[in-house]
Amino acid sequence: MARFVFARLVQSLVALVILSVVVFVLARATGDPLHLILPMSASEEDYANARRYLGLDRPYVEQYVSFVGKALTGDFGTSLRARRPVGELIAQRLPNSLRLAAFAMTVSLLLAFPLGVLAAVWKDTGVDRTAQVIAVLGQSLPTFWVAIVLIEVVAGRLQWLPAGGIGGFTSYILPGFTLGWFVVAGMMRLLRSGMLEVLDSEYVKLARVKGVVESRVVWVHALKNALIPVVTFAGIYFSILVTTAIVVETVFAWPGLGRLAYEAISSRDFPVIQAVVLTTAAIVAVVNLSVDCVYAFIDPRIRYVR
Amino acid sequence: MSAETAGGAVAASLPAAPARPRAGARTRRLPLFALSVIGAFVLCALLANVLSPADPEEQSLRQRFTPPVWEERGTWKHVLGTDRLGRDLLSRIIWGSRVSLTAGVLTVLLASAFGAGVGLVAGYHGGRVDAALMRITDATMSFPVILLALILAVTIGPSFVNVVVAIAVVLWARYARVIRGQVLTLMELDFITQARIAGASAGRIILRHLLPNTFNTLMVLVTLQVGYVIIVEASLSFLGAGIPPPTPAWGSMISEGRDFITSAWWVSFFPGLAILLVVLAFNLLGDWLRDTLDPKLRQL
Numbered sequence: 313m314a315r316f317v318f319a320r321l322v323q324s325l326v327a328l329v330i331l332s333v334v335v336f337v338l339a340r341a342t343g344d345p346l347h348l349i350l351p352m353s354a355s356e357e358d359y360a361n362a363r364r365y366l367g368l369d370r371p372y373v374e375q376y377v378s379f380v381g382k383a384l385t386g387d388f389g390t391s392l393r394a395r396r397p398v399g400e401l402i403a404q405r406l407p408n409s410l411r412l413a414a415f416a417m418t419v420s421l422l423l424a425f426p427l428g429v430l431a432a433v434w435k436d437t438g439v440d441r442t443a444q445v446i447a448v449l450g451q452s453l454p455t456f457w458v459a460i461v462l463i464e465v466v467a468g469r470l471q472w473l474p475a476g477g478i479g480g481f482t483s484y485i486l487p488g489f490t491l492g493w494f495v496v497a498g499m500m501r502l503l504r505s506g507m508l509e510v511l512d513s514e515y516v517k518l519a520r521v522k523g524v525v526e527s528r529v530v531w532v533h534a535l536k537n538a539l540i541p542v543v544t545f546a547g548i549y550f551s552i553l554v555t556t557a558i559v560v561e562t563v564f565a566w567p568g569l570g571r572l573a574y575e576a577i578s579s580r581d582f583p584v585i586q587a588v589v590l591t592t593a594a595i596v597a598v599v600n601l602s603v604d605c606v607y608a609f610i611d612p613r614i615r616y617v618r
Numbered sequence: 619m620s621a622e623t624a625g626g627a628v629a630a631s632l633p634a635a636p637a638r639p640r641a642g643a644r645t646r647r648l649p650l651f652a653l654s655v656i657g658a659f660v661l662c663a664l665l666a667n668v669l670s671p672a673d674p675e676e677q678s679l680r681q682r683f684t685p686p687v688w689e690e691r692g693t694w695k696h697v698l699g700t701d702r703l704g705r706d707l708l709s710r711i712i713w714g715s716r717v718s719l720t721a722g723v724l725t726v727l728l729a730s731a732f733g734a735g736v737g738l739v740a741g742y743h744g745g746r747v748d749a750a751l752m753r754i755t756d757a758t759m760s761f762p763v764i765l766l767a768l769i770l771a772v773t774i775g776p777s778f779v780n781v782v783v784a785i786a787v788v789l790w791a792r793y794a795r796v797i798r799g800q801v802l803t804l805m806e807l808d809f810i811t812q813a814r815i816a817g818a819s820a821g822r823i824i825l826r827h828l829l830p831n832t833f834n835t836l837m838v839l840v841t842l843q844v845g846y847v848i849i850v851e852a853s854l855s856f857l858g859a860g861i862p863p864p865t866p867a868w869g870s871m872i873s874e875g876r877d878f879i880t881s882a883w884w885v886s887f888f889p890g891l892a893i894l895l896v897v898l899a900f901n902l903l904g905d906w907l908r909d910t911l912d913p914k915l916r917q918l
């Protein structure tokens with residue numbers, strides 16, 4: 313187990329290093345950053361001074377090392393637009409994003425579990441078909457469109473919930489629901505197919521023959537094993553959630569990391585984008601790593617397969 | 619090779635699809651809804667210049683925000699109404715189908731060709747080659763697509779090619795993983811050993827013996843992912859990092875109509891409906907293909 317965790321840890325680190333190189337190279341490949349910083353009237357000498365001052369005259373490897381060193385301590389430079397340290401902006405926005413993601417994830421789990429299990433138990437009934445429709449729609453509806461329609465109908469015409477911004481509990485409902493739907497869809501389908509397979513297996517039949525109450529057979533005996541594929545995909549769902557959050561936060565004017573990324577793109581604020589991308593990737597990597605460890609823990613086979 | 623062979627494989631494998639006894643009657647029926655929706659949009663994409671009633675980029679400020687024909691001020695001239703610049707929505711949606719479908723299909727073909735290649739090589743060679751390739755695959759897989767596309771859009775500038783490349787760069791990993799898994803099981807089978815004994819080269823075994831046996835899986839994955847790519851492309855266009863204006867793209871059309879949703883709901887509503895229909899159709903077709911061709915794939 314320890315070996316497995318170590319191997320995965322190294323792998324996550326390698327992924328992050330590759331990504332940081334990509335970000336670094338792209339930042340340098342797109343022209344002299346000084347053109348963005350210095351005024352139009354700057355002379356050759358100003359450029360040379362600025363280059364020396366910012367360390368841009370040093371070899372690339374050295375620059376990369378110092379870039380990574382600073383990034384590790386949370387120093388991503390200064391935002392070109394807000395004229396504030398990027399680290400500060402991130403620290404301010406990240407908690408809002410995490411709160412929204414946690415809310416959306418809770419909603420998804422609360423919806424996906426009963427729907428997925430019941431759809432399998434009552435296969436080919438109205439419940440199953442409703443669940444399938446919810447799932448297929450969840451995977452086919454463009455999130456940003458759902459968000460716009462919800463804002464117009466629920467917040468605009470019906471005036472039931474706030475249209476955007478962060479506030480009390482009610483402000484979480486619309487963005488959380490929009491964000492969670494896609495995840496609900498995928499998770500529910502996985503649970504349903506997993507349950508169908510497990511409910512057909514010998515050990516479930518044995519439990520029934522032994523006279524275990526049906527609800528216990530379904531929710532304890534069967535669900536335990538049907539969960540394994542869900543855990544495998546949990547990491548992928550999380551990265552989908554992060555991706556979707558950029559769009560959802562933008563539409564709902566949610567002051568999170570996603571909206572920060574959007575604002576940075578529209579104003580070509582490269583230091584901010586770089587920081588958002590690296591922070592997000594680091595979070596995704598940590599989540600993936602924990603998911604894999606949980607997976608290896610609940611399903612011992614995986615530790616040996618590799 | 620992949621573009622033609624993959625396309626040919628769809629046509630060839632559809633009628634011959636084996637009827638699975640366990641799959642039940644519902645899955646074996648041809649998904650007519652999905653096929654006709656996809657057919658209709660492909661037609662729109664191919665014949666956009668013939669089918670669209672107006673020039674998608676022609677502006678007419680006097681006719682801005684004309685509602686769809688069934689609303690009070692609607693006219694038959696603009697069946698689905700017009701946008702903020704008085705451009706005909708129906709025409710823009712028809713032209714937009716060209717952008718969305720091309721982006722979807724092109725990206726998926728690119729990603730599947732590369733991913734399948736990596737998967738075949740990794741599975742065939744095993745050992746260190748496999749380990750190295752799979753590490754890279756896993757690293758790629760955990761990376762959120764939109765973020766990469768955003769960096770590319772900001773550094774190189776938004777364009778159709780960038781969108782396709784950015785999505786494909788992340789998407790290939792899924793194919794590599796699945797195909798490699800299949801190749802590993804295939805490698806255990808006798809016919810590969812026999813091909814080896816007969817003196818077939820690595821290239822020949824991969825292309826003539828392994829690749830054809832992964833086609834079913836590839837088809838299922840390709841179909842299921844076209845819808846996903848269309849949504850990602852639309853999200854990027856919506857965020858302003860996708861296909862730049864004035865090219866009609868569904869995502870940017872929704873984004874343009876966003877500020878007028880209360881007064882002119884149709885500007886955002888219809889492009890969204892178009893996305894929903896196409897993606898739904900591809901997902902249903904993909905589900906059907908999976909149930910008939912490769913039931914073991916389940917959730918992919």
